[in-house]
Amino acid sequence: MTRIFDDPAEFAADAVAGFADLHAGLVRAVPGGVVRRSRPPGGKVAVVVGGGSGHYPAFMGLVGPGFADGAVVGNIFTSPSTAQAYSVGRLAQSGRGVVFTYGNYAGDVMNFGLAGERLEADGIPARQVVVTDDVASADASEGHRRRGIAGDFVVFKALAAAAERGLDLDGVVRAGEKANARTFTIGLAFSGCTFPGADTPHFTVPDGAMGLGLGIHGEPGLKDVPTMPAPAMARLLVDRLLAERPAGADGRAAVILNGLGSTKHEELFVLWAHVAPLLREAGLTLVAPEVGELVTSLDMGGVSLTVTWLDDELEELWLDPATTPAWRRGDTTGGDDTDVDQELADLTAEAVPVEGDAASREAAALVVAGLAAATAAVHEAEQELGRMDAVAGDGDHGRGMVRGLDHGLAAARQAADAGWGVQGVLTAAGDAWAEHAGGTSGVLWGAGLRAAGARLGNAGTPAAADVAAACRAYLDALGDLGKASLGDKTLLDAAGPFVDVLERATAEGASGGLGDAWRAAADVADRAAVATADLVPQVGRARPLAARSVGTPDPGAVSFALCVAAAVPAARH
């Protein structure tokens, strides 16, 4: 289990601090992660890797000449926020565009995608290369749905070497996508891992069994198999990978035998002694194979085997030199120091409008009150949310909600105290929420509050119709980003009817004003939330929580109602 930590919630940030202290010659800590100290003269396409923490040396250990330009560091097993990815992208870029690359997980896809949009809005071309190497996570016919695991390493390396060679953004992306299309990994899990401060494992593997294809966050695999000696393990892994050998592969292969945490090097060497002959017998030429810890999962026990089928280009990229804190190949040459300070200063100066007039500041105080009420309600429900989430997911929903709301509320209070208007306060709250809640849902709420704020601005008292329009903007942001529709059993099923009713009630000029409209909308949303919860029998206990969304008439309660609707986790997955 994980035994070294101070405040478990700050584990990732503390690890970055120690890492950056130790490797100060190669990397520099910046908001959101780390960037490398130097790059080739004249700039290059920036390759920015990232994802949740707990996978060292992925991702920050792979920053340096010949490898990544920056790494975005999320909380443990949690996607970094959009703001983090944007920040690292901005600070790592050197004028020729940015490639974000990461394993295929919903939260990462969303946050890196949004960060890319923000970079594009700044005039910095940004692209995405999503790694999908885990053959256990979907059929070959649906390869794009596969998760990314240790194959990350080879795809990152291909992208990085292509960028280091001076290719343009299209060329780098093409090389990375080719590497991904030719990279296949199968995992074998022996035991789960435990979060800092947790009493029980995040997931487990049954005694006497091994989880074939079990994901590095405990996601479902193919099946449990009985424990077996090393030669049988080697056969199992090799056969599974050879079954997907692509047409045209000439046998040259980059191979990684990866330890997941508590499976040690000598064990990996024992397994390698059986894996290597099987691969060679199958006609493979093993090009600079790697046996070690490249993509881990805290102290999880297990291994994964990765094969990337090389062609001339990929072989050269695989063999190019690199120097990073965790991994070296050959000798890299020097480069220019990056000038992060100026970029950092520019970044801090850019922001959405925040200063409010008197009326907007008054409305902003109501927003803060609404957030405070939402925060209190979710704190009370934290355990319950976790239990509900454990049915379909990893049980951290309550924790993520609390962390996001605590930081969102604190940021909103600070913003209001500084005299910001409604847009400023909602944006500050949304950004902090997304950053600290992490994962898929955090980014949805963050983007939603940002969108609502943009609609309301920082001047005047919002009219009832403005509030309804802001709610619509919130809803649209969620739908666009989450790629979900009404009826998909997501939080939209409660928020959608709420917004519909609120719009109608305010557009018709109902005599009760916003208060009445709000109550009517909340009542509908409540029933919809309960109905959604009922669709998933195990989360029927969401009812009492959904019911709390009724009866809060303040404009500030926009955020309250939306938060609580968002808290129904029925079908986040």
Added chain:
Amino acid sequence: MTRIFDDPAEFAADAVAGFADLHAGLVRAVPGGVVRRSRPPGGKVAVVVGGGSGHYPAFMGLVGPGFADGAVVGNIFTSPSTAQAYSVGRLAQSGRGVVFTYGNYAGDVMNFGLAGERLEADGIPARQVVVTDDVASADASEGHRRRGIAGDFVVFKALAAAAERGLDLDGVVRAGEKANARTFTIGLAFSGCTFPGADTPHFTVPDGAMGLGLGIHGEPGLKDVPTMPAPAMARLLVDRLLAERPAGADGRAAVILNGLGSTKHEELFVLWAHVAPLLREAGLTLVAPEVGELVTSLDMGGVSLTVTWLDDELEELWLDPATTPAWRRGDTTGGDDTDVDQELADLTAEAVPVEGDAASREAAALVVAGLAAATAAVHEAEQELGRMDAVAGDGDHGRGMVRGLDHGLAAARQAADAGWGVQGVLTAAGDAWAEHAGGTSGVLWGAGLRAAGARLGNAGTPAAADVAAACRAYLDALGDLGKASLGDKTLLDAAGPFVDVLERATAEGASGGLGDAWRAAADVADRAAVATADLVPQVGRARPLAARSVGTPDPGAVSFALCVAAAVPAARH
């Protein structure tokens, strides 16, 4: 726990096979371990590291330009045999002598010491540098009794860099001894580790506690302390080391924060974020600190902190470049390929005389019969020996005995079938026993049987007095090597009286001949063994086993009686 293995008894050999396959560009597997592929033109002092397996990257991961010339690889947590150390020393040397360097454990001291003697007998100067950095294992006033743990890494590096710079044997040893005298480590254990194939951990740490100073094989530490957050851990470790800051240290320090196996890099970085500031506040200048896994202990949970107080020379040696499978610093230049093949052929050609005349071959058949009887008796007693050993040691005595005898008997049979005489058969049995039993006692029996064989030669039927003299030679070898005397509660307490009586009975020409003399001697030995066992109440159960040494009249039973006497583990520790 350790989950990847084929035959658990062959774990270390299998790991070497996979390792050498993977890192074929840097190392080559040879009998006993690995040697590096290339060295500077003109030869150099060879630095040969080693010890038991389970500590990767110690020891084989540290072979390569700028670091070790060879690594001797024992079984898990078990000293390599003399033959292994000798073989690697011979194959790693390039004309300027050999330094064996390893942590301070009795079996290693004995086997590497004997290997050095063999090298010296070959005309190859050989020296020993024993690492004693573990401040928890003895008081500062008895620094030479301290165990060696992660400080190995710094001492090895100093020796290796000095050798690479071309210093002579004295100069290299002086640099290594200085590094050792200025190196201090304190460990903190969170959880034990499990051997390949074992159902239960090799040792454990109580729930809610951490073992301060607990050894990497589970040896006793200073005390158990309650679990604590990272800042308190950092304070505990730093304070303990700063307390031993040597006079004259100017504050420059090589520092290692080492993970023991399942304690992962991100945890180490969190701890480093607290350790580094404390060290700097104490006035230290941290020179190229290392945070990672450098000396592990299978999947043990825990950390250790090492400080080496540098001077100008040690700082240069610490910063010199090195390239090994597990660790790199800077860029090393090329070198000459080592020509191991010729050396290996020479080594194979050298051996003790083995061919026997007809009479000696007949006597050799009796030796084999005696070994077979001893093997059967010890197989039967394996569990019992393990239980007795668990009182004072690690409980592996029965397992080691069985493994040693099985291999010894097989080697003896093969030798007898090949027509070897008594000396040849006893030497073959002794070498095989020492290699496969491992540890302290394995080497004693191996050396004893070798010595007995040398006294008996390969010609003629041994007379009764010759057998007695051979037993005396066996006894002397044990006493010299084990540095024990009668009354120390070692196996000498049974074997000594046996030899005394046998000598008297054969010298007086007792009418019963060797048979009667043997029975009288065995009777005395039996009573002595029981008496010795009685001195340690927990091993009183050794009696039935000791009693089995009575009544075996064949000359071949020399080995039987001595084996069984050796099997009383009362005070191996």
